[in-house]
Amino acid sequence: MSSFSRGLRAQLPRLMQTTPLFTGRCSASSQSVPLRLVFRIQTPSQLPSSARRLFQTSCQRLKAAAAAAPKTTPAARTTAPKPNNAAPLLNATRKVPATFAEQLAFRGQPTLLYEAPSHFWYTFSSFAAGTFCVVYTVYQYWTVYLYPPEGLHWLVPQAFGLICMFMAGMGAYFVLGTTRIVRTLRAVPASTLTSKAAKAGAATTPIMIEVATRRLIPFLPYKKALLHPEEVQLPFRMQGVLSNGQPGGAAGAGKRLSAKAEIEAKKAEREAKEKARQYQLDHIMTAPFRDAKRSFSLAWQGIRRSFYRDGFAKIKLGKKGQEFKLDVSGGWALDDGRAMDRLLAVRPNAMRS
Known part of the structure; x- marks a missing residue:
């Protein structure tokens, strides 16, 4: 590289006096060895053979170094999640209970x-009282009204008939209650x-x-x-x-x-x-x-x-x-x-x- 620089400095005054210009670039990009060479020459053939070989060798080395260098992928871009408007929309459309x-x-x-x-006691007492009234009605109706004993006044069976009707009504009153x-x-x-x-x-x-x-x-x-x-x-x-x-x-x-x-x-x-x-x-x-x-x-x-x-x-x-x-x-x-x-x-x- 030092010999290339000395040869290039030796040819620089003569090259700057030429009228037609030709621009050539040799560049290689790498994370480890960045290098860019910019030179102005009349024609590529006017370079000395040693400088031209050194130039080609340097370009090949730089390209090989850039190819061998490990490639690093750029970090993934993290973007903030977009706000989900679906939940507020559902809450807004959901019907809130208004009445009890x-x-x-x-x-x-x-x-x-x-x-x-x-x-329990209400039902028990009602059925007990109703059962008593029904049993009393059936017994008195059978023994006094239908088949009264001998020597009994005729008004007594009629009165017991009214009593039996009253007791039957009381029995229904208790049971239906x-x-x-x-x-x-x-x-x-x-x-x-x-x-x-x-x-x-x-x-x-x-x-x-x-x-x-x-x-x-x-x-x-x-x-x-x-x-x-x-x-x-x-x-x-x-x-x-x-x-x-x-x-x-x-x-x-x-x-x-x-x-x-x-x-x-x-x-x-x-x-x-x-x-x-x-x-x-x-x-x-x-x-x-x-x-x-x-x-x-x-x-x-x-x-x-x-x-x-x-x-x-x-x-x-x-x-x-x-x-x-x-x-x-x-x-x-x-x-x-x-x-x-x-x-x-x-x-x-x-x-x-």
């Missing part, structure tokens, strides 16, 4: 709105219905109301029907009614409490339960007597209700407005009865029994 009925339908499964308390009692109310999403009739009725509402009622024979399963929410008519608002058994129009019942009042009421309820539990633990020896008293109280309440039928409210079901009985003396209701008030129709003209 749509919220229940969005769950995709039935929601329990109301469940009646146990009616156990029917048409609403056991549960459920909100069923219309999308989960399978029958064609139910789907036809649910075309205008997101939910249907499933009503389970008691049959005449206690051991048979409950009778269920799917009704439109407008076909279930309440006599009054149920908020706060199940806890005190009073209709919404009574003083102090069914009033909507403020948030502070509700918190204080729940706190007082928790404190009362804690005190009752502590009393049970402190007086463990008398617990059987308290349980027996509670059992007798429930039995007496059931017997009393079989005569007076108190604690029931008349509700109307179906398009024909058939009357059924809703137990408001206890049981459980969703959100303390507010859910029923928001879904079902309230008809104050339905009288409470």
Whole structure:
């Protein structure tokens, strides 16, 4: 390379004086050996033979070095992912439940709105009293009215005939009192219905109301029907009614409490339960007597209700407005009865029994 440079410097003054110019380039690009040679000559043949061979040898070496050098691929360009606008679009197009009925339908499964308390003693006392009345009627009708004993005044069988009619009516009163009692109310999403009739009725509402009622024979399963929410008519608002058994129009019942009042009421309820539990633990020896008293109280309440039928409210079901009985003396209701008030129709003209 040094001899090539000396020869090139020796020929430079003479070459610069020539008029025609010829430009030649020999270049090689490499990461390790970058080199660019630029020279101006008149013709390639005018170079000395030694310089021309050195020039060709240098070009070949540079090309060989560039070919042998490891090729490095440029780093892959990393681009930020494009924002996905599909999710916001789906969220924007998805329908948000606006009403309480749509919220229940969005769950995709039935929601329990109301469940009646146990009616064991009420049913037992009603059937016991009805059985007694029927047996008494059959016995007296057979022994006194149809075949009266000898020497009995003729007015006595006639009077016993009226008594038998009265006792038969009382037997029917007790036995039929156990029917048409609403056991549960459920909100069923219309999308989960399978029958064609139910789907036809649910075309205008997101939910249907499933009503389970008691049959005449206690051991048979409950009778269920799917009704439109407008076909279930309440006599009054149920908020706060199940806890005190009073209709919404009574003083102090069914009033909507403020948030502070509700918190204080729940706190007082928790404190009362804690005190009752502590009393049970402190007086463990008398617990059987308290349980027996509670059992007798429930039995007496059931017997009393079989005569007076108190604690029931008349509700109307179906398009024909058939009357059924809703137990408001206890049981459980969703959100303390507010859910029923928001879904079902309230008809104050339905009288409470």
